[in-house]
Amino acid sequence: MKIINFGSxxxxxxYGVDHFVRPGETLxxxxxxxxxxxxGANQSFALARAGAAxxxxxxxxxEGAWLKEKLQENGVDVSLVKVVDAPTGHAIIQVNKEGExxxxxxxxxNRTVSDADIEKVLEQAEAGDYLLLQNEINALExxxxxxKGKGVTVVFNPAPMTKSVKSYxxxxxDIFIVNEIEGEALSxxxxxxxxxxxxxxxxxxSRTVLTRGKAGVIYADEKQRIEVAALKVKAVDxxxxxxxxIGYFLAELSRGSAIEKCLQRGVKASAICVTxxxxxxxxxxxxxxx
Ligand code: RIB
Numbered sequence: 001m002k003i004i005n006f007g008s009x010x011x012x013x014x015y016g017v018d019h020f021v022r023p024g025e026t027l028x029x030x031x032x033x034x035x036x037x038x039x040g041a042n043q044s045f046a047l048a049r050a051g052a053a054x055x056x057x058x059x060x061x062x063e064g065a066w067l068k069e070k071l072q073e074n075g076v077d078v079s080l081v082k083v084v085d086a087p088t089g090h091a092i093i094q095v096n097k098e099g100e101x102x103x104x105x106x107x108x109x110n111r112t113v114s115d116a117d118i119e120k121v122l123e124q125a126e127a128g129d130y131l132l133l134q135n136e137i138n139a140l141e142x143x144x145x146x147x148k149g150k151g152v153t154v155v156f157n158p159a160p161m162t163k164s165v166k167s168y169x170x171x172x173x174d175i176f177i178v179n180e181i182e183g184e185a186l187s188x189x190x191x192x193x194x195x196x197x198x199x200x201x202x203x204x205x206s207r208t209v210l211t212r213g214k215a216g217v218i219y220a221d222e223k224q225r226i227e228v229a230a231l232k233v234k235a236v237d238x239x240x241x242x243x244x245x246i247g248y249f250l251a252e253l254s255r256g257s258a259i260e261k262c263l264q265r266g267v268k269a270s271a272i273c274v275t276x277x278x279x280x281x282x283x284x285x286x287x288x289x290x
Contacts, residue, residue, distance in 0.1 A: 001128045002077075003254060004152075006057040006108040006121055006143060007040015009067050009081070010089040013278055014239070018248030020102045029094075036067050037091055039112070039134040039159055042240045045280040046247020046269065047132075048075040050289075052254055056081055058137070059109040064088025066208035070280075079155040080121055086112050089136070098233035099274060105160070111138040118146050127151030132246075132256055135161055144172045154173055157246055161185045176208045177246050183210050196220040209263070211245055213238075217267060219259050228263040230242045231271035238277030245270040247283070265289070 015033035036045075040058055041236075048071075049053040057080035060067050072078045089110040094102045118139060125131060131152045133140060136159075140279050147154055156173040158165045161182045176186070176199060184190050187198035193212055196209055199208040200220060207221040216229040249266035253259075278280035 001130075002253060003051040003130040003132055003250060004049065004055050004080075004121065004125055005040055005044045005132040006137065007039035007043065007132070007134045008089055008107070009041040009056075009058045009071075010036075010038030010091045010105065010106075010110070010136075010148065011064055011067070011228070012037030012091045012093055012239070014095060015236075016095045017096055017151065018137060019096055020139055025082065033278070034054050035280040035281055036070050036241070037093075037221075038067075038089060039157065039243050040110075041067065041071060041225035041248045041284065042243035042279045043132060043134065043157070043250075044071060045074055046244045046283045047251050048063050048247075049285045050248045050265070051201055052247075052251035052267070053077075055079070055124060057117075059084050059086070059107050059112055059117075061088040065107070065281070080124065082117075082252050084109050084112060084179050093239060095237050095239065095277075099237050100228050101237070101239045101284055103239075107138070110136055113137050113139045113143075114198050115139075115142065118143055121142065122150060125150045125152050129153075130155055132250065132252065135165060136160070136187055141168045144169050144281060148172055152224075153248060155246075156187065157242075158182050159242065168289045170203075171203060172205065176203070176206060177211065177249070178208065179211045179213070179242060183208075192218055196225065199265065209249065211242055213241075219263055224259075226260050226263060228267050230267055233271045235273050235274040237277045237282065238274045240282060241270040241274050243279065244273040246281045248289075 015029035197272040247267035
């Protein structure tokens with residue numbers, strides 16, 4: 001059993017700022033660093049550091065080939081990562097004094113996924129595998145349709161939320177992992193319990209994990225609802241916290257652990273992540289967590 005993560009790989013340009021830039025304002029940044037990022041790649045780093053067998057599928061341009069090497073050095077199977085003739089996806093990230101972020105992404109190579117790529121990725125899928133998806137690559141509706149009938153558990157993190165998400169065949173998703181903004185957009189509700197009720201009503205065969213930052217996480221399926229509180233830490237950079245949670249949660253789930261343990265692992269790993277700068281670089285290893 002393995003986890004195939006078909007997702008984005010970005011170069012993150014991270015600027016430390018006093019406050020997020022306002023319309024018409026030119027703002028000087030006090031620090032600038034380049035990190036590896038992309039919701040997809042971050043989740044693969046987290047899965048590998050949590051000890052799961054993960055195969056990342058995605059695309060980078062020539063100047064992003066170092067990201068493929070870095071994934072490999074971290075234990076990710078990169079045989080489905082292609083270096084193509086397109087600019088590597090990138091993110092412009094402002095991080096303020098509170099450790100909060102504001103992000104602009106440019107998809108580049110992440111948005112050049114073709115039907116042939118999808119076929120090649122899904123050829124590797126075996127019954128019992130997990131297929132993890134975020135919303136930073138194109139052609140997700142086709143990925144979902146083509147994965148149908150393969151016997152894989154489809155996990156979807158609809159981040160960043162866009163209008164087109166609602167047009168995807170979401171009934172094919174087995175596990176949704178959403179934050180409150182994404183949950184609200186999918187359910188048209190804003191109270192956490194109401195979001196989960198609506199998700200269960202709309203997608204009765206699916207399970208949903210709602211991540212709420214400092215307020216913790218709630219899991220819901222048709223039989224149970226489990227809440228785990230967040231840990232109190234001093235955040236310096238929250239970038240990648242959600243991705244870290246997803247990687248650790250899914251790694252534990254794929255080992256057959258009880259849901260509560262999966263949630264606790266995710267919460268603990270993301271609490272460590274926010275105490276450090278950067279996305280992928282701030283994800284802890286399992287030994288550190290334990
Ligand atoms: O979730 C954090 C990630 O979002 C960053 O690494 C950035 O690349 C964007 O994709």
